Amino acid sequence: MKNICVVGTGYVGLTTGVCFADLGHSVTCIEIDLQKLELLRSGKSPIYEPGLEELQERNMRAGRLRFTDDYAVGIPEAEFIFITVGTPMSEDGSADLTYVKAAARSIGKYLRSGSIIIDKSTVPVGTGDMVENIIAEHAGPDVKFDVVSNPEFLREGSALSDFFKPDRIVLGAKNREAAQRVAALHETLGAPIIITDLRTAEMIKYASNAFLATRISFINEIAQICERLGADVREVARGMGADKRIGPHFLEAGVGYGGSCFPKDVLALYHMAASAGCHPQLLQAVMDINSDARKRFVKKVETVLGDLTGRLIGVLGLSFKPNTDDMREAPSVDIINALLKKGARVKAYDPVAMPRAEELLPTVTFTATAYDVAKDADALLLVTEWNEFKQLDWQRIKRYMRQPVVIDGRNLYDPREMRSLGFIYWGVGRGEAPVPLWEEATNIGD
Ligand SMILES: NC(=O)c1ccc[n+]([C@@H]2O[C@H](COP(=O)([O-])OP(=O)(O)OC[C@H]3O[C@@H](n4cnc5c(N)ncnc54)[C@H](O)[C@@H]3O)[C@@H](O)[C@H]2O)c1
């Protein structure tokens, strides 16, 4: 049993704290947002993450997990201190390190010799050195400590299984012995552990996210070509993915990637590269293709319906992906704002993200069910592929709609089935565009 302190209780911090407690360690989580802290102390999770709240409650009851806003409580006893605070996008596109610097200052004030500070937040190359300097400045010369970079690879919606069954654990440090102590902490997980230097570990995180984002933009570009040439991108991805060198994952064409990580991390890497005098042209293309995917989706609605003024559009799914309530950089927000700008009215439904979406989309009407979204709608747009949208009663939806138009941004439905049910259906990269409902169809896709 080790004493662990986790600074920050967002998606990464709470998962880290709860899971290490579940492995039998004694964990103190420090959170400065007092509203969040109150919720956490009452045994509730401030985020929707399947299985997390149950595990949190269990470990709090067992006395292995506690929450505080007081660094004096968490830091002095801890052998391992994880920094998991946010690193959002700054105005210039670089990663904003305000929270990391503040956490390092506070840790420094209460640190005792022998602790290891582990940076789990996604931070630009060189941040580990900066954190070390800030802590040293505040801890004073007598306190001996190490900084280890341990980038986090969990995905929202599957955070627990990603924690307990990681593909790999990356550790970067100046002092190999410190990295080995952190490796030993993770031993029970049985995952491959890669030990490298600080800067390389920091870069592995950005390169991994940028590569996954590149695959998504690549398949979205292929989808656009498929649409023009009458091929089916899902089959293309299946055929490509069967090649072991390519693999089947992250080849789902759609409305582009969103979330709290890919958009900000690709941009931050671009910024890092440009600041170092490189010319990151592939990263620029990845970002351009991603924003075009959202625009093209909106253009499809216009192509089918014509002028959107006064049209009622129903949107299914708001979170940036299923199984999370996270609305950060969700494609739904850009799509809905573009529709509203073109004069449409929008109704929307999401199984869990509506409370978070309300403040971002104040003029949207939120409904209690997916079926309510369809009522009187001129078109229904599938934006997030929640499981419950796979089982809809389409005969019922068709009766509710003003006209049976479905634009599917995630290729959730079978085009032939939808058309045989009488829908005007348009997916992503799956053959020809449907005949527009208005005469002067615009050319789409550019
Ligand atoms: N969200 C993910 O799925 C994910 C996955 C891998 C890596 N990451 C990276 O991990 C980091 C955290 O991401 P997140 O989504 O969990 O962030 P988040 O914004 O959801 O949570 C950060 C938390 O830290 C708290 N905090 C800020 N400053 C603090 C301080 N000085 N002391 C104590 N608490 C403080 C905030 O109040 C907030 O609750 C980011 O760098 C992100 O890029 C995120």
Ligand SMILES: O=c1ccn([C@@H]2O[C@H](COP(=O)(O)OP(=O)(O)O[C@H]3O[C@H](CO)[C@@H](O)[C@H](O)[C@H]3O)[C@@H](O)[C@H]2O)c(=O)[nH]1
């Ligand atoms: O084939 C695909 C796969 C994903 N997406 C979209 O890509 C975005 C990101 O999806 P996903 O990677 O599943 O979610 P995140 O929770 O943002 O996780 C990513 O970002 C985290 C934060 O850095 C990393 O830890 C994870 O490894 C990395 O997968 C979402 O909008 C998805 O809809 C696609 O459009 N097509």
